[in-house]
Amino acid sequence: MFISTMFKAVNTFKCRKFIKVKFVNLYKNACFCTNKSEVSSSYEPPKPENPFKRTFRILGNDMKTAKNKVQSFITKVQGVREVTNKVPKSPYRDGVFPEHCDIAIIGGGAMGSSIAYWLKQRAPNAITVTVIEKDPSVNQNIVSWGQYVDASTVLSVGGLRQQFSLEENIRMSLFGAEFLRNIKQHLSVEGHDPPDVQFTPFGYLCLASEEGAQQLEENANLQKKLGAKNELLTPVKLKQKFPWINTDGIALGCHGLENEGWFDPWSLLYAFKTKALSLGVEYVDGEAVGFEFKKMPDMLTEGVEPGSYEAVEKVLVKTESGELRSIKFGFVIIAAGPHSARVAKMARIGTGEGMLSIPLPVEPRKRYVFCINCKNGPGLNTPLTIDPSGAYFRREGLAGNYICGRSPLPEEEPSVDNLDVDYDFFDKNVWPILAKRVPAFESVKVKSAWSGYYEYNTYDENGIVGPHPYYTNLYIATGFSGHVIYVSMLQEFNIHRLLVEASWK
Amino acid sequence: MLLARESVFRSSYFSEFFLFMVLFLMIILFCSFGSVDLFSFYLFFEGRLVPTLFLILGWGYQPERLQAGIYLILYTLFASLPLLVGVIGVYNSSGLLCFFFLSDPCLSRVFFYFCMVFAFLVRIPLFLVHLWLPKAHVEAPISGSMILAGVLLKLGGYGLIRVMVFLVNFSFNLNFFWISISLLGGFLVRLVCLRQTDLKSLVAYSSVAHIGIVVCGIMTVNYWGFCGSYVLMIAHGLCSSGLFCLVNIVYERTGSRSLLVNRGLMCLIPRMSIWWFLLRSCNMAAPPSLNLLGEVVLFRSLVSWSWLTILMLGGLSFFGAAYTLYIYSYSQHGSFYSGIYSCSIFYVREFLLVFLHWFPLNLLILFRDVVSFWL
Numbered sequence: 001m002f003i004s005t006m007f008k009a010v011n012t013f014k015c016r017k018f019i020k021v022k023f024v025n026l027y028k029n030a031c032f033c034t035n036k037s038e039v040s041s042s043y044e045p046p047k048p049e050n051p052f053k054r055t056f057r058i059l060g061n062d063m064k065t066a067k068n069k070v071q072s073f074i075t076k077v078q079g080v081r082e083v084t085n086k087v088p089k090s091p092y093r094d095g096v097f098p099e100h101c102d103i104a105i106i107g108g109g110a111m112g113s114s115i116a117y118w119l120k121q122r123a124p125n126a127i128t129v130t131v132i133e134k135d136p137s138v139n140q141n142i143v144s145w146g147q148y149v150d151a152s153t154v155l156s157v158g159g160l161r162q163q164f165s166l167e168e169n170i171r172m173s174l175f176g177a178e179f180l181r182n183i184k185q186h187l188s189v190e191g192h193d194p195p196d197v198q199f200t201p202f203g204y205l206c207l208a209s210e211e212g213a214q215q216l217e218e219n220a221n222l223q224k225k226l227g228a229k230n231e232l233l234t235p236v237k238l239k240q241k242f243p244w245i246n247t248d249g250i251a252l253g254c255h256g257l258e259n260e261g262w263f264d265p266w267s268l269l270y271a272f273k274t275k276a277l278s279l280g281v282e283y284v285d286g287e288a289v290g291f292e293f294k295k296m297p298d299m300l301t302e303g304v305e306p307g308s309y310e311a312v313e314k315v316l317v318k319t320e321s322g323e324l325r326s327i328k329f330g331f332v333i334i335a336a337g338p339h340s341a342r343v344a345k346m347a348r349i350g351t352g353e354g355m356l357s358i359p360l361p362v363e364p365r366k367r368y369v370f371c372i373n374c375k376n377g378p379g380l381n382t383p384l385t386i387d388p389s390g391a392y393f394r395r396e397g398l399a400g401n402y403i404c405g406r407s408p409l410p411e412e413e414p415s416v417d418n419l420d421v422d423y424d425f426f427d428k429n430v431w432p433i434l435a436k437r438v439p440a441f442e443s444v445k446v447k448s449a450w451s452g453y454y455e456y457n458t459y460d461e462n463g464i465v466g467p468h469p470y471y472t473n474l475y476i477a478t479g480f481s482g483h484v485i486y487v488s489m490l491q492e493f494n495i496h497r498l499l500v501e502a503s504w505k
Numbered sequence: 506m507l508l509a510r511e512s513v514f515r516s517s518y519f520s521e522f523f524l525f526m527v528l529f530l531m532i533i534l535f536c537s538f539g540s541v542d543l544f545s546f547y548l549f550f551e552g553r554l555v556p557t558l559f560l561i562l563g564w565g566y567q568p569e570r571l572q573a574g575i576y577l578i579l580y581t582l583f584a585s586l587p588l589l590v591g592v593i594g595v596y597n598s599s600g601l602l603c604f605f606f607l608s609d610p611c612l613s614r615v616f617f618y619f620c621m622v623f624a625f626l627v628r629i630p631l632f633l634v635h636l637w638l639p640k641a642h643v644e645a646p647i648s649g650s651m652i653l654a655g656v657l658l659k660l661g662g663y664g665l666i667r668v669m670v671f672l673v674n675f676s677f678n679l680n681f682f683w684i685s686i687s688l689l690g691g692f693l694v695r696l697v698c699l700r701q702t703d704l705k706s707l708v709a710y711s712s713v714a715h716i717g718i719v720v721c722g723i724m725t726v727n728y729w730g731f732c733g734s735y736v737l738m739i740a741h742g743l744c745s746s747g748l749f750c751l752v753n754i755v756y757e758r759t760g761s762r763s764l765l766v767n768r769g770l771m772c773l774i775p776r777m778s779i780w781w782f783l784l785r786s787c788n789m790a791a792p793p794s795l796n797l798l799g800e801v802v803l804f805r806s807l808v809s810w811s812w813l814t815i816l817m818l819g820g821l822s823f824f825g826a827a828y829t830l831y832i833y834s835y836s837q838h839g840s841f842y843s844g845i846y847s848c849s850i851f852y853v854r855e856f857l858l859v860f861l862h863w864f865p866l867n868l869l870i871l872f873r874d875v876v877s878f879w880l
Binding site for chain 2: 066128298328330331
């Protein structure tokens, strides 16, 4: 059988077609890819290259790089000063699209970049990490405004607080605060300025009405037990401390004294990204459009019929230029923020059977943020104040600007098709409450506004971190809604501990 | 010498071409080992480069990353060109090229000695010229790696043995050079092994480490040395190739070659850990493996050559065992990352593959006289 095949291959060229036909069937049986759910066309995996052509291509490339090296050495030796850019710089490390990596991270926002950073920081040379981000920075060295337009990270308000009711959240934010304070040590890169996230530690002020006072007190005690520093204030004390406040309807307030405040999320993301890049993480500008699966009938998994297991093997990425490439990975981490559910669906989470029939309960919710200007507003000492109704505001800069917003009630949820701002929302829902709470806000001017997506976890509004029960190599790190900024600093730590030490805090 | 190696044919793309390439390579190798004539040996020695290149670059993982192709070509091709010069020199001085009649020393210049020896030393990688090996191995597909480790390296050793017979004049004076490089190099490479994080490159470096002793044995030009290196070459071929096979089995399950990721494999593929253990113990020459026989014989021949080698050999053995045990325990023991719900029972094909690798290793030592004194 072998010899006959060999003869066929050697003697006739017609058999190439025959072989191609055979190969296509063979390949198709071995794996298939999923459909992209929004667009009804299905994505075929990119056809692998003919090995002979590949050999010659690689040899040619190697010769070219060798020639370039020799040439640049010669010009250096000769002292030639002019800079010739004959070879266009490829956007990828090593000049090649990364087709294999150990860990692929889908989503390059704060979550994804910090996961990449923590993973690489643990073992810089041991694993290859690739981050797939669809909203890229074109040139990593230039800081410009047009980048990361849609990413929720940079559109967030950037707050850090410990005032949660869940113990894990409190611990995570304590760690986050400590990380932010020492960010220069953690995230500096040689040759660049040390990162500066402008952490302004003025704390959070959570106000509660009669109904919520009991809960607030319990929360405050829990936080104090875990090490957060906060202070419960009665209305009288509130008025003393913050003269601009109107304490009608307020029964209790809790002011975080240390480790709380706000910062610039863009600089944090940028710091994570540059550090990750310097450690060797590869960023791919493209959108994940599907997964390729591999049948592994030898895997026995609890809850799955033996012989029917299929693992995710490759992710299909549509690059900026429109071409479809695939990246083979050992693990994939879905950290795509509000779009995580869509990515998870590509991996059949939600459309399969058994363990795969439960979709990822994360959906995007639009939130507005308004920037207002008030001449006589609260002064320098203003924490980020949260009204019992959910409206919040904080000081921005030193020119009397404030950032404010409010979570809409469930029936008022705006549609998530676009990021347009609804200024009526401010007039109807935000301003009256703020004006009532802070009399100085009676006369404000809206300077600008923007909107961003929350990754809202419809199950319990907390984050989802960890491996998926069906897939051994798929992890999920998403669903943190407004808390993604500092949570990102910790939970990827957990992820890499999962990978490395298999211990879950 | 060419024991049956089960090459693994995955359902990879272009499987027919792959098959053809492997067969072609096999035929060439067979011819090279079976050739009686120095020139035909040279021909096949060079000829095996072409299918190897195609195998590695055409089906490899991502050869662009490490420039495996360039290294392979530059190193082996340019090192073996002088071999042609040497072959012609032999023909000139003795009038014939057949191995059987070339037993008397017939070359009159040191230059020819270096020409002939250097090609083989690059091929059976001597420490300083071993750089091509990890690169080629890491990027090669599994059967490419197995054939590379199992057989191609032995070509170098085989060539050395053949050639050393009539280079005895110079060897007595100059071989100490190669022996000391090998010994020191073996020691250093074992230390490097302890630092590796990629499973495949680790096995590649351990290949270099083992072959270091083999080269020493051949270079001592005594009968025990030749026998020992012969045995160790066979054993190493089986062992390394088996290890590559194991690494590939793991790679197929977890998709990653990094040591950091492949941990707690005893939980993932319990049936495979017995093979890991057996092959690893053979790697560090634990009894009753063929490696042990080879190493004992080689140690004896080296120590009889000069007692100073004891120092290096001691360090060599110790660190060899050190990295072997380190890799075994790091990859097998410990807790597994997330697949707490799943484990794998692997295929019969893989079982057979690894079994066939192990079987001669631990059982041929019972037929010691047949194996080692065939020369």
